Amino acid sequence: MVRSAGSVLGGGRYRLLRRWGVTADFEFWHAMDRVLDREVALTIIDGVSTQLGRSSVNEVFARTVALGQVRTAAVASVLDMVDGASFSAVVAEWIPSVSVDEASAGSTSVLGVARAVVELAAAMRGFHESGSVLAIGDSGRVRVSLDGIAYVAFPGTPASSERDSDIRGFCSVVRTLAAGVQSPDALGLMTGRDGQEVTAVAITDTLQGIVDQPLPRRIPFPHPSPMQSLRRRVTRRDRALWPRLPASQRSPWCCSARSGG
Numbered sequence: 001m002v003r004s005a006g007s008v009l010g011g012g013r014y015r016l017l018r019r020w021g022v023t024a025d026f027e028f029w030h031a032m033d034r035v036l037d038r039e040v041a042l043t044i045i046d047g048v049s050t051q052l053g054r055s056s057v058n059e060v061f062a063r064t065v066a067l068g069q070v071r072t073a074a075v076a077s078v079l080d081m082v083d084g085a086s087f088s089a090v091v092a093e094w095i096p097s098v099s100v101d102e103a104s105a106g107s108t109s110v111l112g113v114a115r116a117v118v119e120l121a122a123a124m125r126g127f128h129e130s131g132s133v134l135a136i137g138d139s140g141r142v143r144v145s146l147d148g149i150a151y152v153a154f155p156g157t158p159a160s161s162e163r164d165s166d167i168r169g170f171c172s173v174v175r176t177l178a179a180g181v182q183s184p185d186a187l188g189l190m191t192g193r194d195g196q197e198v199t200a201v202a203i204t205d206t207l208q209g210i211v212d213q214p215l216p217r218r219i220p221f222p223h224p225s226p227m228q229s230l231r232r233r234v235t236r237r238d239r240a241l242w243p244r245l246p247a248s249q250r251s252p253w254c255c256s257a258r259s260g261g
Contacts, residue, residue, distance in 0.1 A: 014040070014042060015032045063158075078092050108178070111213075115211055116149060124170060141169075
C-alpha cells in the first residue's frame with residue numbers, strides 16, 4: 001500500500017506531509033506528530049501488505065535498536081517505534097535537510113564531497129566493526145543537512161541488510177554528490193584502490209586523508225594603508241606640479257621625496 005500526502009496514521013497522531021522514497025517494503029515520509037507538535041521522519045513498514053511479514057517487522061525493530069543507541073550526526077535520532085494494526089513505523093527526528101539529488105545540484109569539489117560524507121563513512125565503519133549494519137543499501141534513506149552533512153534520515157534496519165549493500169548504497173550517495181566534480185574517482189570509492197577490496201575501513205581512511213589535507217598556504221597581498229595610498233597620490237600630483245608651485249605651497253611629502261631622490 002502506497003499512501004498519499006495528507007493521510008493520517010496512528011489513530012490521527014501522524015499526518016503525512018511528503019514522501020521522499022519508497023521500496024518494496026518501506027516508505028520514507030516527512031510527517032507531523034500532531035500530539036507533540038513536531039516534525040518527524042517516518043520509515044513506514046507494512047508487515048501485512050508487503051513481503052516482510054509480521055515476524056520480519058519485529059526483526060526490523062530489534063535491529064533498529066542499535067541505531068537508537070548511537071549518537072552521531074550521521075544518523076537521525078530514533079524517537080519511537082510504532083507497531084499498530086494498520087501500520088508499523090520507525091519514528092526519527094526530522095532534521096532540516098535536502099535530498100542527495102538536490103544537494104548535488106550545487107557546485108562542489110572533491111574536498112566538499114569528502115567533508116559531507118566522512119561522518120557517514122565513520123558511522124558505517126563503526127557499525128560494521130560491531131557486527132551490525134547501517135542499512136543504507138537504498139540511498140533514498142540518506143539526506144544532506146543544512147550544515148552539509150550526509151546522514152541517515154530514515155533509520156530502520158531490515159533483516160536483509162548486509163555490509164555489501166551498505167557499501168553499494170554509500171558509493172551511490174558519493175557518486176550522486178560528486179556528479180559535478182571533474183574527477184570523482186579521486187575519492188577512491190567507486191572501485192578498489194590498488195586492487196584492494198572496498199571496505200568501510202578503506203573508505204573512511206581515504207576520506208579522512210582527503211579532509212585532513214592541509215589547505216594551500218595563501219600568500220598575503222600587501223595592501224597599502226589609507227595613509228600610504230594618500231601619500232602616493234599626493235606625491236605623484238606634487239611632482240607633476242613642482243615647477244609651477246611656489247615654495248610655500250609645496251607638499252612636505254613631495255619635498256622629502258624629492259630631497260631623498
